[in-house]
Amino acid sequence: MRKDISQVVIKRMPRYYRYLRYLMDEGKERVSSAELSELMSVTASQIRQDLNNFGGFGQQGYGYNVKKLHEEIGKILGLDKTHNLIIIGGGNLGKALASTDAFSKHNFYITAVFDNNEKLKGTMINDIPIRTMDELDDYYAKNRVDMAVLTIPAEHAQEVADRLVKLGIKAIWNFAQVDLEVPDDVVVQNVHLADSVMRLSLNMIQREKQVNIENGK
Amino acid sequence: MRKDISQVVIKRMPRYYRYLRYLMDEGKERVSSAELSELMSVTASQIRQDLNNFGGFGQQGYGYNVKKLHEEIGKILGLDKTHNLIIIGGGNLGKALASTDAFSKHNFYITAVFDNNEKLKGTMINDIPIRTMDELDDYYAKNRVDMAVLTIPAEHAQEVADRLVKLGIKAIWNFAQVDLEVPDDVVVQNVHLADSVMRLSLNMIQREKQVNIENGK
Incomplete structure (x- = not known):
């Protein structure tokens, strides 16, 4: 049975890891999915769904243990090995x-x-x-x-x-x-990288159009 | 009225540009959406939909004019300006x-x-x-x-x-x-870049798991 995890989820995992590291550095021990959700601009249910792809993590009423979740996501990403x-x-x-x-x-x-x-x-x-x-x-x-x-x-x-x-x-x-x-x-x-700078250019053009529309130009 | 074009579409545009350049270098003058679709591993209808976001391009029965489409996508990407x-x-x-x-x-x-x-x-x-x-x-x-x-x-x-x-x-x-x-x-x-190499690591782990499942390990 082949079950591929979506690349959109894969893309978010290093980002969770990064934000949890940031919270650790801030000295935070626990984080609710609502807080993490606001910080990362992802819905709380999305966070739960994403983590469930990898077995889920015991989030109780009082939220996630920051250090433990950071460590677990590190393992998922294979960062516990060189x-x-x-x-x-x-x-x-x-x-x-x-x-x-x-x-x-x-x-x-x-x-x-x-x-x-x-x-x-x-x-x-x-x-x-x-x-x-x-x-x-x-x-x-x-x-x-x-x-x-x-x-x-x-x-x-x-x-x-x-x-x-x-x-x-x-x-x-x-x-x-x-x-x-x-x-x-x-x-x-x-x-x-060339694709990346072209996307920046395209996004800039599109954003400018939107701003002009909103300003009634 | 604000209409944002999806980042998935934005991401594909430089890729179209790249493949059309490749076809030009190969000396190809016309390309059907079926050919382009196979080359890029995107469905032909997806290609049409993507291009429609930017006004669409006169694709007749005999396909797209490679050079013209390359030029048009270049303009969409803003590459006609420095x-x-x-x-x-x-x-x-x-x-x-x-x-x-x-x-x-x-x-x-x-x-x-x-x-x-x-x-x-x-x-x-x-x-x-x-x-x-x-x-x-x-x-x-x-x-x-x-x-x-x-x-x-x-x-x-x-x-x-x-x-x-x-x-x-x-x-x-x-x-x-x-x-x-x-x-x-x-x-x-x-x-x-650090996110990117972590995604590579995670994809490698996931792929290895799938290969093991398929081999009945």
Whole structure:
């Protein structure tokens, strides 16, 4: 029996995690679903439904235990385990992702960076040496790799994804501006930055139209 | 009368644009909604409905004119006009975004970079000098700014957003890992990278469970 959880729910889970962390930092011990609902602009029943997808959480009359719910959602997101990420593409974006601690603090570690430019070989990013693409198979055989990050031009992305799938990768974080075709047991999370700025532009145009209508222009 | 177009539709528009560009590069002059539908894994009726939100496009029996539809969707996305973007935050991610031509080729130009670190003042990124935050108001008064890009830590993001809103910004591309509160006439497009990698992790866990169920494990 296959029961896929909607991507809309999947999208909200890291957001719950983020808000619960915020409440913890504020020193809050309990939160009612009404409070969480107002804070996050999601209905209280939506919160309950979302959590029920993952077994539900003992919310009694006096609300959720903030720390416990944060921990449980962390487990749902797999943050109780470490993830080793390799970056394919040692350009500016690859470098930026390898240089931040924004991911390691959630247990996602960049463990290697590969680039097809031989000249970059050995360049250090945040204590990680850039390796050439020739070294990928050998590295993959000898090290645990949980996710691959593609920060390469769109025209090479499918070919590299195919190679990674053959090696056994099950998760790809894709920054290349193209949709990848992968087998059913591989998941892809896209970050299409050019799409994103176009959506911002489209939303800006639409909002401006609405404002003009409301002002009777 | 306010009629908001769903964010699901908004999200698909850059994707149509991308696929039509791909078809153009392949030398294709016409495309049926069935072909486009298969290529994009969206139903043909969905495509028609999506386009109808923006006035619809003369699709006759023999399909869409690829080049014309690409151009029309480009206009809907506002790509026929130039956009000037200022980056707030000259760290690795800000540098990466300022260094790529992935946005300028769609008419989004990074025109200035600001950082609160005085020591970075004058550092060049792709011919753009980093300015200090003190210079922001003066710059904003003297130059056209269409969008602001926030590549700063979450704890400063709201304060900087408030300052930008006061200056008159109507569009924020937010890479800070926090949801911003802005007035109704300002649009925000979030790129929450930590959320994104957590979604990848959650999807990987869910997919693995499904595969195990299907294999009777």
